[in-house]
Amino acid sequence: MVEQPANVDAAVNTPVVFDSNDDGTVAQELELEHMRSILEETIVEMRSTPLENRPRLPRIALSKRNRAVVRALNPMLVTYLEASRDLCKTDSILFGAALAVCRIIGAKVSKAGRATGHSSAIPAWRTRIEERIAKARALIGRLICFRSGNNRPRIVRTVRMAFAGKNVSLSQPDITQKLTERIDDLKQRIVAWGKRIRRYTERSTRFNQNRLFQSDQKRLYESLERPMVSETGPAPNQADIVAFWRGLWSEPVNHSEGPWTEVVASQCAGITPMDPVIITPDDVAEAVRRAPNWKSPGLDGLHHYWLKGFMACHSVLARQFQEALNQKSLPSLFTTGITHLVPKDQGACKFQINFNKNFGKVLK
Known part of the structure; x- marks a missing residue:
């Protein structure tokens, strides 16, 4: 009993030495254990998160490292999928696994709560160039004020900052010529930046049109023939829109059946x-294989890529789809959608419903 603390201290302070051949194995086991802990954490987190509060999963690169992470998590999902009793729980498990992959590889994931509206989608490079143009125009205005004789402290300080590091003094006799040269230089920069924006915009337009021509030619021709809709007009009243669609979808309707129904029934x-x-499971695998990887997901936010990578879910999905088909009932995950009002022309709107496309394609 007296010697035990000394023996414990000696055992704790003794360094652990691994064989050189076992270093890779030990590191790999530690990494797998770290992945397992992240997977368990995300699955538990997504199990209690509503669909509308799920984060938006990014499109990850199809690299060897990312595929290796997906393959490593695939056998870990078997335990969770076997305990799943319906399609909603399976969907939350798969979404948690996809989120775990994004966290392991360090992909940027948006905050919880996906926006239901359409973003402006202004690229970051264009925002930076427009900020440069705005700053250059403000500087030109202050240089012109100083050249006109405005000697306010703020104007003088801005002019000195504009000529910083150029060995130019504001009291030298040719300062007017220096100001003119500086103004002309800034104007040329603004013209060059504007041409860059136009060049990039035209290139992006051509790229999008070529891609749309390969996928949907009808939509491309409609976009070329249809004039651009201005968004400066008054927006439709939200209360009127909700009341209109609620009258179509929420109110019960009694349809009168005519004599033609008996004829159809007899036929x-x-x-x-x-x-x-x-x-x-082969049917599920084949349906998933033919689906695009990063097509816009449904309400659950899960892309087809994850259904392809996590092959352990194919047998579970086949069994649960079969049960839903036999019971003739589907969970709300398949019957709930998001409605977006898209301006089509002046004074009219068309609507777009986004249902769960991923599981729906598999079920079809």
């Missing part, structure tokens, strides 16, 4: 029912 009576549909 369908002799149709042989189709054989029962059996959904297999």
